Amino acid sequence: MPGRRFCKVEGLANDFVLVDGRWETDDESERVAWWQRRAERLCHRRRGIGADGILLVVSPGDPAALARMVVINRDGSRPEMCGNGIRCVAHHLAMDTARTTFSVETDAGSRACTVVTSDDEVAEVAVDMGPATLDGGLQTFSYAPGLAFRSVDVGNPHAVTFVDDVPSLLTTAQALGLRVSTQACYPRGTNVEFAAVRPDGTLTAQVWERGVGLTQACGTGACAVAVAAAQAGLVPTDRAVSVHLPGGALSIELTTAGEGFAVRMTGPARRVFQGEFTAS
Structure with missing residues (x-):
């Protein structure tokens, strides 16, 4: 088959293979399935391009959106939303169209994007991530003594827990991430955040991503951590909070909206x- 053009992109070292197929006319479901079958090989860090996942940019179903983003995880699964991915897609679209404000459709709905600053290589992008809801009470597991997990939906599912010992975040995530992610109480599986409040009042987290594993950053995970922290009274909601991840920090602004947050x-x-x- 002919060669396929791609762009390697990253947001806080959460990296992707971006493929723009807005002008392709074949059946979208078949096209997505084609990429899903090849995701593991393409994302392999020694035998492929190397990435946490694939971002397909396709024509939107929402007439108000500039494009639609389809996310494929490294294991071929299809998550509803990706925060770092949508910033990368927004940067790509801004470079292609010279527009700085537009909506990108996702499997979790359309999201308004603003490209604050941009050049050919780097952009700063703000995304209205939509409503975040807190689902039910706290979950505890016998194999994770002392930890309670709060379910947060940011268009995709998350389970957030706070720990007191910041240095133990990575080892705790390595030990428990997969097990919590696949618990029967999370029927779709879940992303898992192990978080802590830093002395300066900012937040820090390690994320186990459903279908990927530990990643350097997770945009929706940072949003979920901020929401869970606000609900627990650990951070204020009248100003932006920084969430520090291994790959860098994201700024998260929360506005009270009904039972949850925008x-x-x-x-x-x-x-x-x-x-x-x-x-092939």
């Missing part, structure tokens, strides 16, 4: 390189 995320997106590959 969430706005701001952070970087970067185009790493462009290329072409042939995959």
Whole structure:
């Protein structure tokens, strides 16, 4: 088959293979399935391009949206939403169209994007992430003594827990992330955040992403951590809070909305390189 153009992109070291197929006319479901079957190989860090997932940019079903983003995880699964991914898609669209404000449709609904600053390589992008809801009470598990997990939906599911010992975040996430993510009480599976409040009042987190594993950053995870922290009274809601992840920090603004919060995320997106590959 002919070569396929792609762009390697990343947001806080959460990296993706971005493929723009807005002008392709074949059946979208078949096209997505084609990429899902090849995701593990393409995302392999030694035998492929290397990435946490694939971002497909396709024509939107929502007439108010500039494009639609389809996310495919490294294991071929399809999450509803990706915070770092949508910033990368917004940067790509801004470079292509010279527009700085537009909506991007996702499987979780359309999201308004504002490209605050941008050049060919790096952009700062703000995204209205929509409503975040807190689902039910706290979940505890016998294998995770002392930890209670709060379910937060930011268009995709998250389970957030807070720990007192910041240095233990990584080892705790490594030990418990997969097990919590696949608990029967989370029928769709869940992303899992192990978070803590830093002495300066900002937040820090390690994220186990459903379908990927530990990642350097998770945009929706940062939003979920901020929401869970606000609900617990750990951070104020009258100003933006920084959520620090291994790959860097995101700024999260919360506005009370009914039983939950409206969430706005701001952070970087970067185009790493462009290329072409042939995959049968």
